[in-house]
Amino acid sequence: MIGVTEQLRSTRERIRRAIRSAGRADDSVRLLAVGKRQPVGKIREAAAAGQRDFGENIVTEALEKQAALADADLVWHFIGTLQSNKTRDVAAAFDWVHTVDRLKLVRRLSGQRPPDAPPLNVCIQINIDAEATKSGATPASARELAQAVADAPRLALRGLMCLPRPQPTVAEQRVPFRRLRELFDELNGAGFGLDTLSMGMSGDLEAAVAEGSTLVRVGTAIFGPRET
Numbered sequence: 353m354i355g356v357t358e359q360l361r362s363t364r365e366r367i368r369r370a371i372r373s374a375g376r377a378d379d380s381v382r383l384l385a386v387g388k389r390q391p392v393g394k395i396r397e398a399a400a401a402g403q404r405d406f407g408e409n410i411v412t413e414a415l416e417k418q419a420a421l422a423d424a425d426l427v428w429h430f431i432g433t434l435q436s437n438k439t440r441d442v443a444a445a446f447d448w449v450h451t452v453d454r455l456k457l458v459r460r461l462s463g464q465r466p467p468d469a470p471p472l473n474v475c476i477q478i479n480i481d482a483e484a485t486k487s488g489a490t491p492a493s494a495r496e497l498a499q500a501v502a503d504a505p506r507l508a509l510r511g512l513m514c515l516p517r518p519q520p521t522v523a524e525q526r527v528p529f530r531r532l533r534e535l536f537d538e539l540n541g542a543g544f545g546l547d548t549l550s551m552g553m554s555g556d557l558e559a560a561v562a563e564g565s566t567l568v569r570v571g572t573a574i575f576g577p578r579e580t
């Protein structure tokens with residue numbers, strides 16, 4: 353069986369090739385290793401291989417892993433659907449949140465971020481395919497949310513995130529990523545200074561990098577199938 357160290361290496365190689373073929377700078381895409389529903393041992397192996405950024409989508413599970421890995425110097429990203437009764441834990445235990453999609457979360461996260469911690473890094477999640485069942489703000493509300501995050505004293509506005517519907521071809525995968533990048537450019541044209549476009553996963557990272565992703569969130573390609 354191929355281990356985490358080897359799969360992490362081949363994932364980095366995939367990203368490097370995608371960056372090259374897009375003609376972008378070598379260090380322009382950050383790799384977030386998504387360890388949700390994976391054992392702590394695998395996350396520790398990735399950390400030992402030099403991986404620093406880790407993503408989780410369930411707060412209770414993440415807190416247990418953070419406690420078990422407290423000796424490692426890791427950066428934790430919350431990428432799950434965020435319920436307002438979980439904002440206090442997220443504000444206290446994470447470095448980044450990628451899934452802010454309404455004003456209520458902005459107020460709570462800023463109010464609950466501990467005063468001794470640096471500002472919490474925030475990406476606004478956009479429901480780019482306008483799917484009825486998916487969380488995420490509408491593109492039309494992105495500007496108002498971005499302004500609220502920028503104005504929140506304990507938050508740092510970093511960018512946009514999306515989780516598009518799976519598509520069979522790279523050409524089709526690129527369409528929603530392109531729309532998110534256009535929204536990103538539009539907000540930056542309005543002066544928001546965003547530096548993070550969080551898009552692309554195991555199955556579509558090449559399409560995302562081709563469309564300007566600066567952070568890919570990769571789970572199964574690094575850690576293998578998840579525990580159910």
Ligand SMILES: *Cc1c(COP(=O)(O)O)cnc(C)c1O
Nearest residue numbers: 386431553554555569570571572
């Ligand atoms: C699970 C998950 C990922 C990783 O998905 P893979 O297909 O395993 O790479 C990325 N982003 C979010 C928001 C997720 O929930």
